[in-house]
Amino acid sequence: QQQVKQSPQSLIVQKGGISIINCAYENTAFDYFPWYQQFPGKGPALLIAIRPDVSEKKEGRFTISFNKSAKQFSLHIMDSQPGDSATYFCAASKAAGNKLTFGGGTRVLVKP
Amino acid sequence: NAGVTQTPKFRVLKTGQSMTLLCAQDMNHEYMYWYRQDPGMGLRLIHYSVGEGTTAKGEVPDGYNVSRLKKQNFLLGLESAAPSQTSVYFCASEKGLTYGYTFGSGTRLTVV
Numbered sequence: 398q399q400q401v402k403q404s405p406q407s408l409i410v411q412k413g414g415i416s417i418i419n420c421a422y423e424n425t426a427f428d429y430f431p432w433y434q435q436f437p438g439k440g441p442a443l444l445i446a447i448r449p450d451v452s453e454k455k456e457g458r459f460t461i462s463f464n465k466s467a468k469q470f471s472l473h474i475m476d477s478q479p480g481d482s483a484t485y486f487c488a489a490s491k492a493a494g495n496k497l498t499f500g501g502g503t504r505v506l507v508k509p
Numbered sequence: 510n511a512g513v514t515q516t517p518k519f520r521v522l523k524t525g526q527s528m529t530l531l532c533a534q535d536m537n538h539e540y541m542y543w544y545r546q547d548p549g550m551g552l553r554l555i556h557y558s559v560g561e562g563t564t565a566k567g568e569v570p571d572g573y574n575v576s577r578l579k580k581q582n583f584l585l586g587l588e589s590a591a592p593s594q595t596s597v598y599f600c601a602s603e604k605g606l607t608y609g610y611t612f613g614s615g616t617r618l619t620v621v
Contacts, residue, residue: 406549431609440513440599440612441552486551495540495559495603496567497610499551 400424401489403500411508416474418503420487423468427489431497432461432472435484444485445472477507511535515600515613522590522620530585530616532600540603541583542567542610543575545596552599558583590620 403420410416420430431446447454447461447470454461460473474481487500513534522528532541539560544552544567554567556575564575572594574586583602587594597617601610 401551403551429607433610438614440601440614441610442612443609446607446609496542496554496557498568499544499553501549501551 400498401487401500403487403503405503406501407504407506409506409508410477412477412479414477414507416472416477416481416505416507418472418485418487418505419469420471420489420500421467421469422489424489424491424498425468426491427498429490429492430461430463430470431488431490432459433486433488433499435486435502441486474505477505479507479509481505482507513600513602513611513613515598515616517616518614519617520619522587522618524590524592524620526590527586527588528590528618529587530598530600530618532583532585532602532613534581534583534600534602534611536602536604536611537580538602538604538611539580541577542601542603543573543583543585544599544601545569546599546615547596555585555598590618592620594618595620 432444433441434444435441458475463470488497490497516531542557543555553569558577561580600613
């Protein structure tokens with residue numbers, strides 16, 4: 398049983414377009430929601446994170462939107478670039494427990 | 510600053526063989542984790558440690574054992590490898606939840 402469900406599994410977007418990845422969680426005790434970016438042959442790296450006391454967080458071209466009532470959050474990549482081609486993972490955690498539960502991942506390909 | 514180092518990077522085992530994966534971090538982090546990554550299933554937590562001498566089970570611990578005798582090292586053991594353990598294994602360490610995980614570059618294990 399996956400506690401964090403991520404969609405789509407893969408995504409192709411043209412350069413300059415918007416990439417949107419969605420995640421839904423079940424455990425209402427989760428209160429920290431990070432996104433990780435993974436390039437081929439590398440380990441994931443923290444990209445951006447949000448807590449449920451805000452509905453949106455933006456860092457450069459990356460934005461997290463959070464809907465607490467729907468138990469959903471999403472990552473938007475604006476002006477997508479070929480260098481953004483990677484696998485993206487959403488995750489969730491209870492702050493006190495530290496352990497992250499990851500979604501299934503989304504492979505994003507940005508075509509030039 | 511090496512970060513998190515995993516050895517070996519690749520390994521092929523025969524069913525029933527044993528092996529140990531080594532994770533070493535030089536950042537003085539308290540928390541360390543072992544995840545496995547399988548297509549479409551994201552990263553699933555195998556075991557984790559909240560400090561030297563402590564270990565705990567994660568989501569998929571069966572068939573694995575761990576030890577954390579020294580703060581900087583976290584070892585993952587497979588006593589009798591099975592084809593279902595074919596995966597990419599990632600170790601991560603963490604200073605504190607909102608600092609994010611630092612992942613190693615992974616160990617690709619194939620059990621034939």
